Amino acid sequence: MTPLPLPELDFENRAFWTGGAEGELRIARCRACGLWLHPPQPVCRACHNTDIDHQAVAGTGRVFTFTVNRQPWLPGLDVPSVLAIVELDEQAGLRVFTRLVEVEPDTVAIGLRVMVRFEAVDDVWLPLFAPLEES
Amino acid sequence: MSGLPTVVVGGVGQSAIGRRLNRSPLALTVEAVLAALHDAGLSPADIDGVSTWPGSTARTPGFSGVGVWELQDALGLELDWFSGGPETAGQLGAVVNAYAAVAAGLARRVVCFRTVWESTAQSPEHRASIVGAGTGRIGGWPQWLSPFGAVSAANWTAMLAQRHFHEFGTTREQLAAIALTQRANAARNPAAIFRDPLTLDAYLGSRMISDPLCLLDCDIPVDGSTAIVVTRADMAAGLRRPGLPIASIGCALRSRPSWDQFDDLTTMAARDAAAMLWSRTDLKPADVDVALLYDGFSFLTLAWLEALGFCGRGESGPFVEHGTRIAPDGDLPLNPHGGQLSAGRLHGFGFLHEACLQLWGDAGERQIPKRPAVAAVAAGGGPLGGCLLLTTP
Numbered sequence: 427m428t429p430l431p432l433p434e435l436d437f438e439n440r441a442f443w444t445g446g447a448e449g450e451l452r453i454a455r456c457r458a459c460g461l462w463l464h465p466p467q468p469v470c471r472a473c474h475n476t477d478i479d480h481q482a483v484a485g486t487g488r489v490f491t492f493t494v495n496r497q498p499w500l501p502g503l504d505v506p507s508v509l510a511i512v513e514l515d516e517q518a519g520l521r522v523f524t525r526l527v528e529v530e531p532d533t534v535a536i537g538l539r540v541m542v543r544f545e546a547v548d549d550v551w552l553p554l555f556a557p558l559e560e561s
Numbered sequence: 562m563s564g565l566p567t568v569v570v571g572g573v574g575q576s577a578i579g580r581r582l583n584r585s586p587l588a589l590t591v592e593a594v595l596a597a598l599h600d601a602g603l604s605p606a607d608i609d610g611v612s613t614w615p616g617s618t619a620r621t622p623g624f625s626g627v628g629v630w631e632l633q634d635a636l637g638l639e640l641d642w643f644s645g646g647p648e649t650a651g652q653l654g655a656v657v658n659a660y661a662a663v664a665a666g667l668a669r670r671v672v673c674f675r676t677v678w679e680s681t682a683q684s685p686e687h688r689a690s691i692v693g694a695g696t697g698r699i700g701g702w703p704q705w706l707s708p709f710g711a712v713s714a715a716n717w718t719a720m721l722a723q724r725h726f727h728e729f730g731t732t733r734e735q736l737a738a739i740a741l742t743q744r745a746n747a748a749r750n751p752a753a754i755f756r757d758p759l760t761l762d763a764y765l766g767s768r769m770i771s772d773p774l775c776l777l778d779c780d781i782p783v784d785g786s787t788a789i790v791v792t793r794a795d796m797a798a799g800l801r802r803p804g805l806p807i808a809s810i811g812c813a814l815r816s817r818p819s820w821d822q823f824d825d826l827t828t829m830a831a832r833d834a835a836a837m838l839w840s841r842t843d844l845k846p847a848d849v850d851v852a853l854l855y856d857g858f859s860f861l862t863l864a865w866l867e868a869l870g871f872c873g874r875g876e877s878g879p880f881v882e883h884g885t886r887i888a889p890d891g892d893l894p895l896n897p898h899g900g901q902l903s904a905g906r907l908h909g910f911g912f913l914h915e916a917c918l919q920l921w922g923d924a925g926e927r928q929i930p931k932r933p934a935v936a937a938v939a940a941g942g943g944p945l946g947g948c949l950l951l952t953t954p
Contacts, residue, residue: 431707434698464822465705491727491826493719494772499712509711509771511720511821523821525709536727552708 429500432550438466441480446544446551450482453520462517485542486558487514490521494531506531512540512555528556567794568663569804570951571670572601573917578752578785578905580680586626586786590676591635593786597672601790602801605636610668612791614655614675614909615647623682623782624908632674642668650812650834651855651941652909653949657812659791671791675910679782702819715779715858717820717943719771722860725827726773728875731863733773735878737764739859739895740777740902742884747899749927754781754905778859783905787914794954805920808935809950811838818944827875829861830946831868831939838948839870846870849950850933851919852893853912856900861942869937869948894929909940913949920953 433443438454442465445452454463456470457477469476492510508526513519526534527543540555574596576589598604617628629645632638642662650657652675659671699707711717725731740759747753759777767775797804811834816824823829839845846869854865863877871893872880881887887895898904898915905911916936918924939948 430710430712431697431699431703433704433708434700436700439704491720491724493716493723493774494769495710495713495716495719496768496772497713497715497770503710507710509709509716509720511826519824521822523705523709523711536724550708554709 429502432548435549438468442466443550445480445482446546446553449544451485451542451553452480453483453514453516454478455481462514462520464520464522483514483516487512487522487540487555489526489534489536489538489540491536492526492534494534508534510534510555522553524553524555526556527554565664568660568807569792569794569797570789570807570917571792571797571800571804572597572599572603572790572802573914574598574600574788575752575914576786578754578783578907580754580783582678582784583681584678584784586676586678587631587635589678589784589786590627590632590674590788593676593788594632594636594672594674597788597790600802602799603670603790605638608638608670608672609640610642610659610662610671611638611640611645612643612655612659612662612671612673613645614649614652616645623677623679623784625676626678627676640668642671650814650830650947651945653913653938653940653947654812656789656791656807656913656949657810657947660807660810663791663793669792669796672788673791674786674788675908676786677906677908678784679906680784683782705821713771714942715771715774718858718860719774720821721826721829721864721943722773725860725863725875728827729878731878733765734761735882736773736778736859736863737761738881738884738887739856739862740764742881742887743856743896743900743902743904745884746889746897746927747903750898750904753899753903754783755903774858774860777902780857780901780906781903783907785905785907787907787910789910789913789917802921803954805917805951805953807949808844808952809838809842811835811948813837814944814946820943823944827864828868829864829942830944831865831941831948834939834946834948835865835868835870838950842950844935844950848935849893849937850931851897851916851929851936852895853916853936853938854895855909855912855940855942856896856902857906857908857942859902862895862900864942865939868946869939889927889929890931897924897927897929912938912940916951920951
């Protein structure tokens with residue numbers, strides 16, 4: 427049981443934080459120019475169109491950077507844990523901040539292929555990532 | 562910056578600095594402000610402007626606690642202009658705002674301050690500055706970080722450092738030069754918190770906090786307030802100090818304001834602020850005699866060195882290695898007071914304070930051997946970044 431705070435669900439972020447209920451990582455996307463946007467916004471950063479929807483991505487990507495946190499900042503916080511920024515396959519620079527699971531901290535490297543899995547906490551489905559076993 | 566009046570720093574002051582001082586942030590602020598006024602040869606009645614960062618609201622325990630209203634009421638100030646808040650180009654944004662007010666003629670003498678009391682404010686259960694802790698739901702930018710456990714700036718900065726190590730081959734031994742140099746400098750600063758010498762072995766053996774950052778890469782929470790007086794050069798006659806011109810300012814943010822979404826995680830907002838700084842002056846990096854660069858985490862100093870062009874992109878590791886270039890007698894003396902890593906986390910303004918003392922030749926035992934004429938000051942990390950150039954008159 428972690429003491430970590432959960433996000434307040436709002437108009438923009440709900441799809442991202444609850445898509446896991448259907449096993450989907452939903453990312454905002456501009457319907458005019460196709461740019462994927464994260465964190466979700468009500469407008470496209472590139473073309474300023476306001477027709478934004480939230481689409482399911484494949485859920486796969488690579489570790490862009492990471493850190494092994496070893497400090498128990500809060501009572502009950504599990505350490506060590508691997509925090510990461512994952513670049514999703516759909517678009518260069520499309521990044522999601524996350525935590526890696528089912529992996530030995532010392533084996534994590536930039537470039538590691540990972541796949542999303544969800545941890546349900548209250549009304550939020552946290553997108554976590556685990557090493558992708560590719561056949 | 563032709564066409565604008567010359568704006569100068571006319572005085573600096575600090576409160577006592579230490580751990581568990583058990584004094585209110587307002588008491589610390591008043592002490593620093595009165596010291597700065599005394600330094601400038603002014604009284605509270607002479608002040609018509611106040612500027613502060615981040616304002617009275619504290620994001621985490623001890624992060625602030627004093628804003629414009631609190632100081633104004635405490636000293637009975639009569640203000641024509643005032644500003645306090647967190648949404649600026651880092652902590653030095655308060656100085657940028659003061660500069661703009663004075664240059665525009667909205668105020669004649671502005672006192673700028675930054676007060677922290679994190680040492681006293683943090684209970685034993687909260688040993689660090691953590692964003693988003695507690696049982697309430699969170700919104701805004703922390704929501705993308707804290708739910709995963711990334712509650713500390715140490716985590717966010719570590720990820721930038723990790724990427725820098727990967728892209729440029731930077732090593733812990735090179736990064737260590739920041740902590741080691743600051744500690745050696747702190748030996749000459751009676752107000753510093755940690756003054757015992759540090760070895761590379763001790764650094765490499767020190768406890769890891771968030772890879773690749775260890776305990777010695779993280780600054781020390783303290784209680785303390787720093788204040789400076791900003792005025793116009795043509796109003797500085799008769800003041801106790803010769804005014805130090807603010808020769809250039811860098812406060813640009815032209816990229817995504819985010820710890821994890823910034824396009825180049827090895828440079829941060831410092832890149833945009835530094836580019837703006839050099840575009841507004843004929844001075845060059847080679848003209849800088851002393852560098853006061855943010856070291857809230859050691860890696861941030863490497864990022865500022867590169868952003869400001871003191872070394873090439875990705876070359877900060879070799880630049881600082883062994884500490885030769887950044888020593889007090891080196892090509893680019895760095896943080897002669899010991900930085901936040903050894904002198905305490907005054908959170909931005911300590912660098913400006915030290916720069917002024919060095920330019921005035923008033924830094925005592927830690928005055929750098931080659932009397933400086935140009936100082937570069939930078940504060941902030943991640944999406945926060947602001948920088949200044951100060952010169953002798």
